[in-house]
Amino acid sequence: MTKSDYTNLVKQYSPGSKIAQNCLRAFVVGGAICVVGQLIMNVLLAGGMVRDDASLLTACALIIIAIVLTAMGTYSKIGKFAGAGSAVPITGFANAITAPAIEYKKEGLVMGVGAKLFIVAGPVLVYGAMASVVVGIFYYLFGGGR
Numbered sequence: 001m002t003k004s005d006y007t008n009l010v011k012q013y014s015p016g017s018k019i020a021q022n023c024l025r026a027f028v029v030g031g032a033i034c035v036v037g038q039l040i041m042n043v044l045l046a047g048g049m050v051r052d053d054a055s056l057l058t059a060c061a062l063i064i065i066a067i068v069l070t071a072m073g074t075y076s077k078i079g080k081f082a083g084a085g086s087a088v089p090i091t092g093f094a095n096a097i098t099a100p101a102i103e104y105k106k107e108g109l110v111m112g113v114g115a116k117l118f119i120v121a122g123p124v125l126v127y128g129a130m131a132s133v134v135v136g137i138f139y140y141l142f143g144g145g146r
Helices: 003-013 019-046 051-072 074-087 089-103 109-142
Strands: none
Touching (some): 051 074, 074 089, 089 109
């Protein structure tokens, strides 16, 4: 079998790539999540809330919505459909933290929920804290922090 025969055989049996369809789905779902966030923000601002407080409550609302959808099993279906579009940072991270905790709740509050809650969040928190310490030291030494 020649190299070109092998290449043709691979093309024949390989599934077609649906890049355009996947990008469109990600764009629509990610955009819809952002639109929901903007609608929440607009309602809070129209109610007379200060922008900083409205931003905080909007983030909290999106997190709660993602947690509820994860608990109902809906967020995973959205993720299968939308791919990266469901990984909008705040909702995707809420889903990533909540899903293992829900999955392992039968193992108890400490070893199930408590331990599995930090499967994803643990490294993010550890490296985030370490990075902030390193940046703080550099700022203190070289940035006029004295």
